[in-house]
Amino acid sequence: MKVLVVGAGGREDALAWKLKQSKKVSCVFTAPGNPGTAKHGTNVPIKADDLEGLLAFALKEKIDLTVIGPELPLTLGIVDLFEAKGLKVFGPSKLGAELERSKVFSKKLMIDYNIPTAKYYEFTTAEKALNHIRNLDKNNLPIVIKADGLAAGKGVFICQSLDDATEAIKIIMEKKEFGSAGDTIVIEDFLEGEEASFIAVTDGNTVTPFASSQDHKPVFDTDQGPNTGGMGAYSPAPVVTPELSKEIMEKIMIPAVRAMDSEGRPFKGVLYAGLMIKNGKAKVLEFNCRFGDPETQPLLMRLRTDIVDIMLASIDGTLDKITLEWDKRTALCVVMASEGYPSDYTKGVLISGLEIAEQEGSGEVVVFHAGTTEQYGKILTSGGRVLGVTALGSDIASAIKKAYASTEKIKFKGAHYRADIGQKAVSR
Numbered sequence: 001m002k003v004l005v006v007g008a009g010g011r012e013d014a015l016a017w018k019l020k021q022s023k024k025v026s027c028v029f030t031a032p033g034n035p036g037t038a039k040h041g042t043n044v045p046i047k048a049d050d051l052e053g054l055l056a057f058a059l060k061e062k063i064d065l066t067v068i069g070p071e072l073p074l075t076l077g078i079v080d081l082f083e084a085k086g087l088k089v090f091g092p093s094k095l096g097a098e099l100e101r102s103k104v105f106s107k108k109l110m111i112d113y114n115i116p117t118a119k120y121y122e123f124t125t126a127e128k129a130l131n132h133i134r135n136l137d138k139n140n141l142p143i144v145i146k147a148d149g150l151a152a153g154k155g156v157f158i159c160q161s162l163d164d165a166t167e168a169i170k171i172i173m174e175k176k177e178f179g180s181a182g183d184t185i186v187i188e189d190f191l192e193g194e195e196a197s198f199i200a201v202t203d204g205n206t207v208t209p210f211a212s213s214q215d216h217k218p219v220f221d222t223d224q225g226p227n228t229g230g231m232g233a234y235s236p237a238p239v240v241t242p243e244l245s246k247e248i249m250e251k252i253m254i255p256a257v258r259a260m261d262s263e264g265r266p267f268k269g270v271l272y273a274g275l276m277i278k279n280g281k282a283k284v285l286e287f288n289c290r291f292g293d294p295e296t297q298p299l300l301m302r303l304r305t306d307i308v309d310i311m312l313a314s315i316d317g318t319l320d321k322i323t324l325e326w327d328k329r330t331a332l333c334v335v336m337a338s339e340g341y342p343s344d345y346t347k348g349v350l351i352s353g354l355e356i357a358e359q360e361g362s363g364e365v366v367v368f369h370a371g372t373t374e375q376y377g378k379i380l381t382s383g384g385r386v387l388g389v390t391a392l393g394s395d396i397a398s399a400i401k402k403a404y405a406s407t408e409k410i411k412f413k414g415a416h417y418r419a420d421i422g423q424k425a426v427s428r
């Protein structure tokens with residue numbers, strides 16, 4: 001089979017790496033890809049949101065399976081476009097992807113179908129939102145303010161004071177920092193607890209959970225500093241006990257897929273719930289309609305089942321025939337980021353030690369590329385999140401040790417990474 005992966009980050013490097021291992025796959029193309037994906041096949045210079053360009057390429061090359069990494073092409077309707085031409089493509093339709101594209105849509109769906117989530121209000125004018133804040137009891141602080149639309153992980157504000165909340169509303173609705181994504185906002189209650197990612201695959205009927213995983217959003221150790229796209233992840237995540245996992249499936253994942261169906265939006269592909277867990281109960285922070293980045297890197301290191309079989313079963317509606325098998329070991333990914341990230345960051349910095357880092361891991365470490373580029377045979381930084389050093393270990397302690405031993409071999413000026421990825425699992 002000829003496979004096309006759409007996207008250019010660490011998640012797509014992991015997807016291309018895993019797809020290449022399938023006996024069914026003869027070649028992997030990644031559009032636009034990065035120097036990591038180039039190692040598993042051929043990069044094609046077409047951007048992830050150039051739907052017509054991707055379609056023309058898939059038709060010309062007779063691609064047998066297209067896998068969409070990021071949310072943007074899904075929300076633009078790439079699955080509908082490809083399916084109309086008879087192409088097989090893994091992911092939800094445009095109507096399905098609304099679950100991630102609009103916070104208002106997903107909050108309303110959760111409330112309508114009794115899926116546990118924080119209480120919320122929706123506002124379409126700054127005036128009404130500011131009025132709501134003025135009348136807010138200080139006991140309700142902190143409060144969470146979210147731009148309705150896609151904002152590349154920057155559209156959520158945790159406000160500790162009424163002034164912060166006023167400022168957030170102005171940034172989103174008056175200064176329009178996220179464009180039309182900020183035409184509407186959600187103001188919701190702050191949830192305390194420990195975050196976890198719950199990722200499942202569905203064909204619209206059967207819902208099959210992936211192994212548990214946990215991301216690390218804030219940029220600094222012990223969850224300090226501003227949120228990022230994710231500074232590291234590991235799997236399994238002991239905060240998601242087998243009992244909790246069962247409950248999440250029954251109260252959140254299956255009801256969400258059924259709800260989408262009832263709304264005339266049959267959902268297939270990956271359903272990813274961002275959860276807050278407290279006292280053994282989970283509430284939904286948001287739904288995503290694609291694989292998490294960086295959770296995908298450790299998850300795919302552990303996945304034993306042929307990923308092509310899983311994706312084809314999701315597309316063809318035969319997921320009930322598939323059982324997922326997982327490596328018993330723990331996988332852990334440390335994200336190395338550019339100086340300044342998640343604010344403005346430097347680019348074009350030479351990276352060294354990539355090969356030594358993988359050698360150090362003796363087959364149990366993969367360095368996935370995210371924000372890198374190749375120039376004259378050298379690898380340079382080109383994004384905020386640069387690399388995901390991912391290791392398998394017999395337990396969490398050994399995965400941590402291996403991932404960091406390899407991370408320390410990689411050097412670029414201004415590089416920073418969290419030193420405490422996986423520590424929450426160790427404390428348990």
Ligand SMILES: Nc1ncnc2c1ncn2[C@@H]1O[C@H](COP(=O)(O)OP(=O)(O)O)[C@@H](O)[C@H]1O
Binds near residue numbers: 118158227276285
């Ligand atoms: N209601 C909430 N209570 C506490 N923290 C929240 C809440 N909603 C979001 N957050 C925090 O903000 C982060 C981003 O919010 P999320 O809804 O996942 O939006 P996005 O990923 O689109 O930026 C979450 O990972 C979580 O850390």
Ligand SMILES: [Mg+2]
Binds near residue numbers: 286
């Ligand atoms: Mg999120």
